[in-house]
Amino acid sequence: MPSLKEVRNRIQSVNSTQQITKAMKLVAASKLRRAQEAITQMRPYAQKLTALLNNLSANTNPDELENVYAEQRPPQRVLLIPITSDRGLCGAFNTNVVRTTQAHIAAHYQQHQQQGTLQLMCIGRKGYDAFRKRGYQVVGEYANLFSDFTFDNARHAAEEAMRMFRDGEVDRVEIVYNEFKNVATQIMRVEQMLPIMPTEPDPEETANVDYLFEPSVEFIVEELIPKSLNIQLYKALLESNAAEHGARMTAMDSATENAGELLKELRLTYNRTRQAAITKEILEIVGGAEALAQGG
Template sequence: MPSLKEVRNRIVSVNSTQQITKAMKMVAAAKLRRAQDAITQMRPYAQKLSEMLGTVSAGAEAAADSPYKQVRPIQNVLLILVTSDRGLCGAFNTNVVKAAVARVNERYAEQARRGNVKVMAIGKKGGEGMQRRGFSVNTNHIDTFGSLSFSTVREAAEEAMDAFVAGQFDVVEIVYNEFKNVATQVIRVEQMLPIVPTPAPAGVTANVNYTFEPDEEQIVSELIPKTLKIQLYKAVLESNASEHGARMTAMDKATENAGELLKELKLVYNRTRQAAITKEILEIVGGAEALASE
């Protein structure tokens, strides 16, 4: 049985940990509200932009000639992993890394054996996880969440887009956590490049002659890159909200576990203290009986 001092030290330690997890839960809850508002506002815009691209592509010849639609034999692959910079959020980061590795094993095993699967890490944890598994990782954008904005994400998107157009990669995919609610995040794997044909929205007939102003080529040349950047930005916002939700849930569970552990430690402390008092009483009684017998 541990000594009273050891048990007291453990109680103090667990109590301090519980206070930290409570504070982290409150911080995560505050950040979650802002992140949730951001992704809620972004989703309709991203969806409408995608619908516009589908509508324009249905009748625009320039869209078919876009360099972002080039379908080539898959020799080189780029995976964009969106994770967090910090841990203490349950299996949030691990699930993204596992999904990326599973994707490689299922679809790009041959390319991986030749060393032609590269990773662009947005968030430190994903890059570290893939490096441990032997993948080549682009770490130019791991600090994106330090100053999260469209401009910082746009730089990562443009780098991937330029590499695709230059022929450095034949396919670009995004792996991230989609935010559902505080307790639920869903792993998503989306193809960013080449552009996947988007069906026209309901009620819009394909092969319709559209009038473009100022001209078809300029509109398509601006719409497609913007849609790709928004696609990545939306994935980053989804991941950001998911991270705070996962951390809030993890810290809530950690706080509960600390409370249960404190109950057990206090019970052990009381039993240890009672045993120590009983031992002292027995020693006193034994000493008194020894003196009386003399």
């Protein structure tokens, strides 16, 4: 049985840990609220931009919409963009991204990995460290993007992926990230970024619409498609950021509850140890009194 001092020190340690986890939960809840507002505001914009491109495709000659980012090539060289966090203590958030990426590679790009034609652009310190340790070919320095998370920083990563595709360094670009559903639930997504996948426009939105393009179709396409790709990656980053704070809030809430349960057990152990010590002292006193009585 541990001594009273050992149990008391353990109680103090767990109590301090519980206070830290409570504080981290409150911080995560505050950040989650802002992140949730950001992704809620971004989703309609991204959806409207996609609908605009679809309507443009449906009301123009396909030959006029030729764009380097829509070029379909055999995927001989592949770039994956796994999005993780810069910090831990968020449950299985980062582990899920790493596992999903590895499973996706094993299912679709195992040969590319063996031939050295698979590259990873890791956004987030945890993914960067994990994949480098596992021997993957990691390109780009985006390990601390979330420490100064802005659209401009996200745009740099998107434009680098676009440049690699445009220059023929890669033939396909895919994003692996956690989509935010609610505080307790994140959904793993594997989303193709490049080449742009053709989509069917909504007949209700494109019916009986006469478009007048100014200054030209080519100019609009050249402006909209890069912006759409930037928004696509930025939206994935916003989703991942909100999901990270939700996962951290859930993990810290669970850790706080576990610390409370452990404190109950430790206090029970402390009381039992203290009771045993008092009982032992009483027995020693009674034994000593009996010895003195017999000796007298």
